[in-house]
Amino acid sequence: MIRGRLKSINLTVAWSCRPGIRPRRSAGGVSTGPLRRLGARIVAVAASEIGGGEREASTWRFALPWSDGARKWLNCWSCQRTLPPARVFCPSCSALQPPDAARDYFEILDCDRSFNIDVQKLQQKFRDLQRSLHPDYFTQKSQKEQELSAKQSSLVNKAYRTLLTPLSRGLYMLKLNGIELEERTDSGMEREFLTEIMEFNEKLAEANTEAELQDIGNIVRVKHEELTDDVNKAFMKGDLQKAKVLLAKMQYFSNLVDKVKEKMIPS
Ligand SMILES: [Zn+2]
Known part of the structure; x- marks a missing residue:
């Protein structure tokens, strides 16, 4: 009723x-x-x-689960009983269920929908899920369940990779709110900021010793952390436009962090 x-x-x-x-x-x-x-x-x-x-x-x-049109009450494909929402396995017959398209990555990994997630809890949940979905457990099961375990497992991997790093987590949160950020495009970025990035790139290109590389690495990591804090504050305030601007900047620093790492690997 x-x-x-x-x-x-x-x-x-x-x-x-x-x-x-x-x-x-x-x-x-x-x-x-x-x-x-x-x-x-x-x-x-x-x-x-x-x-x-x-x-x-x-x-x-x-x-409530039926409040967005996409979320329907499903029946277990194996025993036909009605499933409580967000169940990976049927509580009645234990059959593995197909991925529920209405669940976002936060729900899949059972995390609070927040930028400031508990990374340890995220890692623990990921390990638990990967263990229970591991293809080795399904070799004796039906073809259908083997396929479902592959599907669920790759979805869990994708969700984990997206939520693990602050940049991809932030971009995903914007996406959930209908805001897409283009790949690094210099248009729209402040000239001062672009000059700063250019100077880091030049220093990195010129750096020859490990000490020099470490210095640059430390500076860009601190910048990256500062931006992460600011993005968190913006999300806490619900200021998505501010978060978008900060995440655009974070893309550049994340790229610099990767470049430093690459150069530090002895060839
Ligand atoms: Zn069932």
């Missing part, structure tokens, strides 16, 4: 939480069980910050 009408719900609770995660079992005395069973995810939190990223008394906005 409710399904198809209710698209999102606001719930005011006293609890700390962040967007992108599944609601806790209960919040402020309100059971979130029914929402959890429907596959609800927190998409926005309106609250005052109390420091350290923790938030107190909040209004959570939950998105």
Whole structure:
């Protein structure tokens, strides 16, 4: 009865939480069980910050799985039972499921949809998934499951590679918001910035000793880290245009970091 009408719900609770995660079992005395069973995810939190990223008394906005047209309730291809959203394996018969096109890379790797992700948690989740999807486990299974394991495994790899480095993670977050950044094009970049990059390139070309290379490497790495911090702040504020400008600059420094690494490898 409710399904198809209710698209999102606001719930005011006293609890700390962040967007992108599944609601806790209960919040402020309100059971979130029914929402959890429907596959609800927190998409926005309106609250005052109390420091350290923790938030107190909040209004959570939950998105329900059918609220975007792409997300349908699926049945297991093997036992036909209805699947809870975002399941890689069927909880009833354990059959591996096809990739769900409605899931983004953050959901695939079960991470908060944030630029400032917990990289250790990301790596752990990646290793766990790769282990459970490894083709070796599927040699005795049906042809269909062997193919699904290859598909799921390559999707998990792609998601991990994208989210691991700040540059590709930031670009992906922009893309999720409908903002595409062109490959490094000098047009639109400040002249001062381009001169700075040109000078780094010249210094790098002239550097002959390991000490010189290390010096340049340290400077460009610090610049890259500063930009990463600024991009994080821009995303935290929801200033996507600012994030776009900073990520465009980060492309140049990321390229310089790679060039230094290449030159440091003894030939
Ligand atoms: Zn099943």
